[in-house]
Amino acid sequence: MEVERTLLVGAYETNEVAFNYSMEELKKLANSCELDVIDVISQKIKTITPKTYLGSGKVEEISEFVKDNNIDVIVLNDNLSTSQIRNIQEAVGCRVVDRTTLILDIFARRAKTKEAIIQVEIAQLKNILSRLSTNFNERLGLRGPGETKYELDRRKLEKRLVFLEAELKEVVKNRQTQRKRRKKNEIPVVGIVGYTNSGKSTLLNTILEYSVDNLENKTVYAEDMLFATLETTTRHIALKNKKSFLLTDTVGFVSKLPHQLIKAFRSTLEEITEADLILHVIDLSNNNYNRQKEITENVLLEIGVKDVPIINVYNKIDKFASLTVGEGIFISAKEKSNIEDLINEISKQLFKNYKTVKMTIPYASSTIYNYLKENADVITEDFRDYGIEIIVELSNYLYQKYKHLLN
Ligand SMILES: Nc1nc2c(ncn2[C@@H]2O[C@H](COP(=O)(O)OP(=O)(O)OP(=O)(O)O)[C@@H](O)[C@H]2O)c(=O)[nH]1
Ligand SMILES: [Mg+2]
Incomplete structure (x- = not known):
């Protein structure tokens, strides 16, 4: 396929810094679509011209540029109305797409x-x-x-x-059945969320290496591009002490994420709303990380995340020295720094309701003993005449199941 010669066009009213950043991001989005970005034209405007969005002088300048440089397509940084797009298209004589269409194309x-x-x-x-x-x-x-x-x-x-x-x-029905089954087993679910390219998939792969059972644990695709991940992947992470959780990696967010897209991906994103804990991965090496953090937080609200506790995971500290930016855990998913701290924090939050109890299991019920050895942290055990006395740490689920054996 021939690469399309592309011109990026953007306008802003006040915040130039944020605007410049969004234009940089637009360039990355265009590259993700394999468009060949020839140049960028920006304009500071006082008010938006309803008919063509940009002022008529600017539209003329663009039109000339398009002719002189054989531009095939113009990508606009904002989401415009149909008539605005059509008017610009007619004025400049080449295809015009807006940010929404571009993002949908990448997806x-x-x-x-x-x-x-x-x-x-x-x-x-x-x-x-x-x-x-x-x-x-x-x-x-x-x-x-x-x-x-x-x-x-x-x-x-x-x-x-x-x-x-x-x-x-x-x-979707099929996946929901799987999810229900997991719920029944009471394995807690941890969802990884964050701006696109913040390192979510890399983090999943790194945490996988800390899992004590590494059986079906295939790594996921991680790459330096926007929207490398579109699907949801869940992996089982087994910790020491017989504790485990499910870790879910999913699609990232971006500024001005098309609304239709959030709606269409509702079923994919639903897993996050039902998670027991969320890891919000923030790319500290990005100058705009604070804005990215805000955007992610807003999307989370939009998809209905309300009562799920969130750990802010500041990633890529290998590229960024200062660690005094906010509450959270500071890691490098790539260099594998501070991953144990993160896992400890995850455990602390997930298993805070666990109870350490003393119980006596009659020899006739030795299957329960075997089950607990497999599935819970048995701290001490004492073989007496009347049964096995153990001290064990139990999840709420196991506590309810075996509380009749408590001493
Ligand atoms: N320097 C550095 N790079 C990292 C770190 N973590 C991830 N990266 C890089 O950042 C890029 C994006 O990583 P991914 O894990 O694919 O990011 P993601 O959040 O899953 O991105 P999407 O799926 O596209 O939304 C890759 O090139 C990673 O190698 C880190 O701790 N330090
Ligand atoms: Mg990813």
Whole structure:
């Protein structure tokens, strides 16, 4: 495929620092889409021009640049209305896409599992439909045949949307059954969240190395690119003392994440809302980490995370020296620094309700003894005439199950 020559265009009203950062990020997003960024045009504006977003002088300048440099596509930093996009397109004479469409495109390229593929197509369809319907309304009464075509297209797309949503439901059902089964076993779930490229998948891989059973524990894909991960992966982490938890890695967040996308990925993100603990990974080496942290916190609220405790995990300390930025654990997932501190903090939070108890197990019930040796931390054991006396640390689940044996 030929690489498209791309021009990035952005405008800002006040905050230049934040704007420059968002343009840098737009460039990374464009690169993730394999667009060849030729140049960047920015403008400080007083007010947005409703018709073309940018002022007419700027639009003319862009139009000339497009001709002189054989630009194939313009990527706008903001999300514009259909008519704005169309007006700019007509003025500059090349394809124009906004940030939402670009992000959806990246997701479409990365999606591999059936669930992710359906979710992305749903978000794309909704994006197109929202544009089509405004288009349709605008044209209503103006032209004859065009409307009928829009109307037909819209029906077709809506039909496809209904079909996909039903299919997604099916796919998701299976995963939910698995989740329920886990819930029954009372293994706590820890969700890793954070801005894209903050090091979530690397952290999952690193914590895996600290797991004492490493049987089915395959590592996940981690790479220096935006949205390397689109699917949710869960791994079992077994600690010493027979304690264990499930660790879940999932899709990252980004500034101005399209709303349709959050909605479409609801089932993927649901795992986070049901987690027992969240690790919020923050990339300290990024100048804008505070803003990224805020954006992540806002998305968490949007997807309905309310009562889940959160540990802030400041990552990439190997690239950043000062550690006085906030409450949390400071690690390098890549260099594997302070991972034990993090695991201790995770344990402290997850297992704070565990009780250390003394119990006597009759010899006739030695299967219980065997079960506890396998599944709980048996601290002392004493073989008496009347049974086995043990001191053991129990989860609430096991405590309820065996409290009749307590001394
Ligand atoms: N220097 C340094 N680089 C790190 C560290 N942790 C992760 N990285 C790098 O950061 C990049 C992104 O890592 P990932 O683990 O893929 O990040 P992610 O949060 O899963 O990203 P997405 O899945 O794309 O949202 C990779 O190039 C990692 O090698 C760290 O502690 N130090
Ligand atoms: Mg990842």
